[in-house]
Amino acid sequence: xxxxxxxxxxxxxxxxxxxxxxxxxxxxxxxxxxxxxxxxxxxxxxxxxxxxxxxxxxxxxxxxxxxxxxxxxxxxxxxxxxxxxxxxxxxxxxxxxxxxxxxxxxxxxxxxxxxxxxxxxxxxxxxxxxxxxxxxxxxxxxxxxxxxxxxxxxxxxxxxxxx
Numbered sequence: 001x002x003x004x005x006x007x008x009x010x011x012x013x014x015x016x017x018x019x020x021x022x023x024x025x026x027x028x029x030x031x032x033x034x035x036x037x038x039x040x041x042x043x044x045x046x047x048x049x050x051x052x053x054x055x056x057x058x059x060x061x062x063x064x065x066x067x068x069x070x071x072x073x074x075x076x077x078x079x080x081x082x083x084x085x086x087x088x089x090x091x092x093x094x095x096x097x098x099x100x101x102x103x104x105x106x107x108x109x110x111x112x113x114x115x116x117x118x119x120x121x122x123x124x125x126x127x128x129x130x131x132x133x134x135x136x137x138x139x140x141x142x143x144x145x146x147x148x149x150x151x152x153x154x155x156x157x158x159x160x161x162x163x
Contacts, residue, residue, distance in 0.1 A: 025054030026110065026129060030138045030156035050138075050156060057081070059103055059110065067094050078103040080110065096123075112140075125151065 032048040048065040061076040074093050078085055082104035091098040099122070100115035110129040115122065124145035131138055138156040143149060 025056070026052045026059065026131065026138065027054045028052060028138075028158050030158060033137075033155045033157045048154075048156075052138075063093065065094065074098065076101055078112075080105050 028051075030050045030052060046066040046069070048063065051062040051064075053060045057080055059076075059078050059080055061078075063072070063074045063076070065072045065074075072092060072094075074091060076085075078101055080103050082102050084100050084102045086100050087098050089097065089099075093116075096116040096118045098114060098116055102113045104111050106128075108130065112127040112129065114125045114127065116125060117123075126143045126145060126147055128141045128143070129138060130141070136158050138158070140154040140156070142151045142153065144151060
């Protein structure tokens with residue numbers, strides 16, 4: 001009898017947190033796949049590696065990129081409930097200055113809305129992050145603010161860069 005009570009108690013205490021939860025979400029080290037990307041209207045980075053930690057209610061993305069021969073390091077620490085995070089005026093990613101970012105979950109996807117400044121032009125870009133079925137690829141589809149015009153697609157492979 002005591003063994004049955006202990007077993008039920010262990011299942012009760014350990015079971016619920018694991019139910020309905022993805023083991024790692026978007027967490028991992030992601031390297032830009034040069035052969036799979038479609039930059040279209042995006043400025044092409046020379047290299048990019050994202051180290052992502054998905055906490056569920058927050059997502060941290062440490063981006064190390066090379067653009068125009070210059071190394072860039074940007075850390076995005078975002079709540080995933082759609083709240084807007086503002087960045088310092090000199091936060092550069094690619095050829096644009098990152099002004100605001102908001103992230104929200106949409107089923108298994110993450111929708112990241114960025115307010116960016118390129119020269120004198122302010123723009124809004126919407127990135128939809130999705131994982132492949134085998135969780136080995138992360139696709140970031142970048143669209144215009146209204147979502148009708150795909151600006152480009154970044155495809156990342158899980159793992160360590162070959163360079």
